[in-house]
Amino acid sequence: MRQSVITEIKSLYPQMNEAMQKIADYLIDTDEIEGVERASELAQRSGVSTASVSRFVKMMGYKEFRDFRLPIVLEKQGEEKRQAKSELNYNGETISGDAYSICKTIFSKSVRELEETWGILDFSLIQKVADLIHKARRIAVIGVGRSKITVEALFSRLYRIGYPIMKFSDSHEIVNITSILEEKDLLICVSNFGLSKSVVEGAKRAKKRGIKVVGISSIKESPLSKVSDYTLFSAYDYNAQDGNLFDPSSENLAQLVMVDCIYMLVARKNEKKNISYFKTFSNEIHAEHVK
Structure with a gap:
């Protein structure tokens, strides 16, 4: 069984070139991947070439874009929309509100890190x-x-x-x-x-x-x-x-x-x-x- 696609993207991120990192940034942050039907559309939204998308897909272990698209769409359907970043954030989540809200953010992020490591x-x-x-x-x-x-x-x-x-x-x-x-x-x-x-x-x-x-x-x-x-x-x-x-x-x-x-x-x-x-x-x- 494949691990989380997003987790795999994050794990390989430091080894990607600039174009691939742009694709990764878009895929990690977007909630609109369902509307991306073709490699050329992902290239346009990421600001890179279609060839870069093809190389990215192969780096992720898929032969074709359509093989890559389905699992990430299914995964994104179960995700909550990411919060906007601010200067004070914890692992990408805004730190704001009362003690309960701040502690909940930190605990939930730690739980997620454990779940992804387990995966x-x-x-x-x-x-x-x-x-x-x-x-x-x-x-x-x-x-x-x-x-x-x-x-x-x-x-x-x-x-x-x-x-x-x-x-x-x-x-x-x-x-x-x-x-x-x-x-x-x-x-x-x-x-x-x-x-x-x-x-x-x-x-x-x-x-x-x-x-x-x-x-x-x-x-x-x-x-x-x-x-x-x-x-x-x-x-x-x-x-x-x-x-x-x-x-x-x-x-x-x-x-x-x-x-x-x-x-x-x-x-x-x-x-x-x-x-x-x-x-x-x-x-x-x-x-x-x-x-």
């Missing part, structure tokens, strides 16, 4: 990643900026049940660890847009040493996804870099849920031992609580 999640791949973690001699997790949230979550989950995991967010430390990883080690790289130089270069450095690399990102065909052996994708936050006053955390939320999935899959590998570690850790932490 693109590769279950056989996430199981493969859990297997690699379980068998690894050492696990190094790297990520900078907002991606550190996911790095910290993965580290804390696996560390507490005894897995030999390390985390690095400083560019110099990333150079160091990716230069000394050895056979049977595993490198996990986190980058929301797959563009962070220290992370991508770290992945390349590790690959040269024969290390398996797992990426966690939102962008297909990004530099990180191209160098990684395996990449787990969260839904792409299309509006995250569109002049927002606040970087939405909905993308990180989806990655945190993926981390929990990995954690549970890994914990099942040696359930009795891992539960024993967790109980010991929990009891010791409880003893540290103020009474």
Whole structure:
């Protein structure tokens, strides 16, 4: 079953040329796609050539425009009209009204990001990643900026049940660890847009040493996804870099849920031992609580 067409467009957006991005912008924002019957009409409305539409359709995995049109029309029929943007917005939605309205906007966007990530999640791949973690001699997790949230979550989950995991967010430390990883080690790289130089270069450095690399990102065909052996994708936050006053955390939320999935899959590998570690850790932490 194909994933959401709009989700796929968002995921491929950073890899599109200017003409294709114009088509993508129109398709994401419009509520009038039902009136577009031919590729030439979409070209006219997007301000591009018909040839650009043909290339766009093929990039999306369809042979003809008519094959592409039907699923996106059906998808658009179930969408609510997008709100107008303002200077203060969250993931493309205007932030206005009282506390209830603002919180509803943010919660609904986060729920949507989770639903879209669920729609693109590769279950056989996430199981493969859990297997690699379980068998690894050492696990190094790297990520900078907002991606550190996911790095910290993965580290804390696996560390507490005894897995030999390390985390690095400083560019110099990333150079160091990716230069000394050895056979049977595993490198996990986190980058929301797959563009962070220290992370991508770290992945390349590790690959040269024969290390398996797992990426966690939102962008297909990004530099990180191209160098990684395996990449787990969260839904792409299309509006995250569109002049927002606040970087939405909905993308990180989806990655945190993926981390929990990995954690549970890994914990099942040696359930009795891992539960024993967790109980010991929990009891010791409880003893540290103020009474």
